[in-house]
Amino acid sequence: GQNIDQPTEMTATEGAIVQINCTYQTSGFNGLFWYQQHAGEAPTFLSYNVLDGLEEKGRFSSFLSRSKGYSYLLLKELQMKDSASYLCAVRDSNYQLIWGAGTKLIIKP
Amino acid sequence: ETGVTQTPRHLVMGMTNKKSLKCEQHLGHNAMYWYKQSAKKPLELMFVYNFKEQTENNSVPSRFSPECPNSSHLFLHLHTLQPEDSALYLCASSQSDGTGGYEQYFGPGTRLTVT
Numbered sequence: 001g002q003n004i005d006q007p008t009e010m011t012a013t014e015g016a017i018v019q020i021n022c023t024y025q026t027s028g029f030n031g032l033f034w035y036q037q038h039a040g041e042a043p044t045f046l047s048y049n050v051l052d053g054l055e056e057k058g059r060f061s062s063f064l065s066r067s068k069g070y071s072y073l074l075l076k077e078l079q080m081k082d083s084a085s086y087l088c089a090v091r092d093s094n095y096q097l098i099w100g101a102g103t104k105l106i107i108k109p
Numbered sequence: 110e111t112g113v114t115q116t117p118r119h120l121v122m123g124m125t126n127k128k129s130l131k132c133e134q135h136l137g138h139n140a141m142y143w144y145k146q147s148a149k150k151p152l153e154l155m156f157v158y159n160f161k162e163q164t165e166n167n168s169v170p171s172r173f174s175p176e177c178p179n180s181s182h183l184f185l186h187l188h189t190l191q192p193e194d195s196a197l198y199l200c201a202s203s204q205s206d207g208t209g210g211y212e213q214y215f216g217p218g219t220r221l222t223v224t
Contacts, residue, residue: 004151033212042113042199042215043152087152097213099151 002026004100006088011106012078020073020086020103028093034062034073035087037102043087046073075105083107111135113216115200121222122190130185130219132200140205141183142213143175146197158183159205190223197221 005023012018024032031050035043049055049064049071061074073086085102092098113134122128134141143155155169158177172194174186183200197220201213 008149042217044215045212048212089152097154099154101149101151 002092002098004088004090004098006086006100006103008101009104009106011108012075014078014080014107014109016078017074017076018078018105020075020088020105022071022073022088022100024069024071024088024090024098024100026069026090026092026098029066030091030093030095032062032064032071033089033091033097034071035089036084037087038084046086078107080107080109113200113202113214115198115216115219117219118217119220119222121224122187123224124190124192126190127186127188129187130198130200130221132183132185132216134181134183134200134202134214134216136202136214138202138204138214139180140203141177141180142201142203143183143185144199144201146199146218152199156185187221190221192223195221195223 003025033048034046036046037043047055047062049062052064052066054061054063059076064071075082083106085104087102088100089097116131140159142157145153145155154167156175157164172189176184197218199218200216203213204211
């Protein structure tokens with residue numbers, strides 16, 4: 001079967017750095033997405049990786065290793081507004097998105 | 110209106126009721142999606158429409174019936190639902206090039222409670 005694994009919950013301190021990991025086992029691979037979802041709101045797109053390596057976008061970076069079936073989202077200079085759930089999704093060989101259950105990130109002052 | 114809008118935002122219905130959820134996208138996209146989101150579970154893709162044609166139906170019970178009259182509007186018709194259908198129903202849209210599309214833009218969702 002197809003599976004996306006991410007930690008259920010993480011806690012970090014304001015101003016620090018946090019890394020949210022995502023591992024996947026899917027039938028084929030056609031890209032990996034990260035979304036942010038604040039409580040009670042819609043998921044919003046953060047990043048897309050299809051080739052190995054690091055994609056940087058401001059305070060957020062996303063890394064992909066296709067051979068290891070692994071990605072991470074790196075958040076720097078954490079702010080209280082970064083408290084949210086972070087969803088990892090992989091597009092499989094049928095170009096269908098397979099979603100992880102999300103990682104709830106709690107930022108403490 | 111901008112982005113993806115959904116109405117109603119909250120809905121409480123009995124198991125014998127019939128109701129419809131509405132989604133509208135103002136982004137010029139050609140693909141639209143219905144998802145179910147339950148607490149602590151992955152997003153479940155229910156239906157996909159590309160260029161108004163339904164291309165995915167992931168074994169969704171027949172008590173959920175989608176309708177896509179044009180590329181900007183998507184409906185989810187509900188009837189004789191079960192309490193386990195209580196969840197957040199999210200609509201999304203994207204630009205599709207025939208290979209699954211680019212990033213999806215989500216609406217705020219409809220919080221559905223079945224009593």
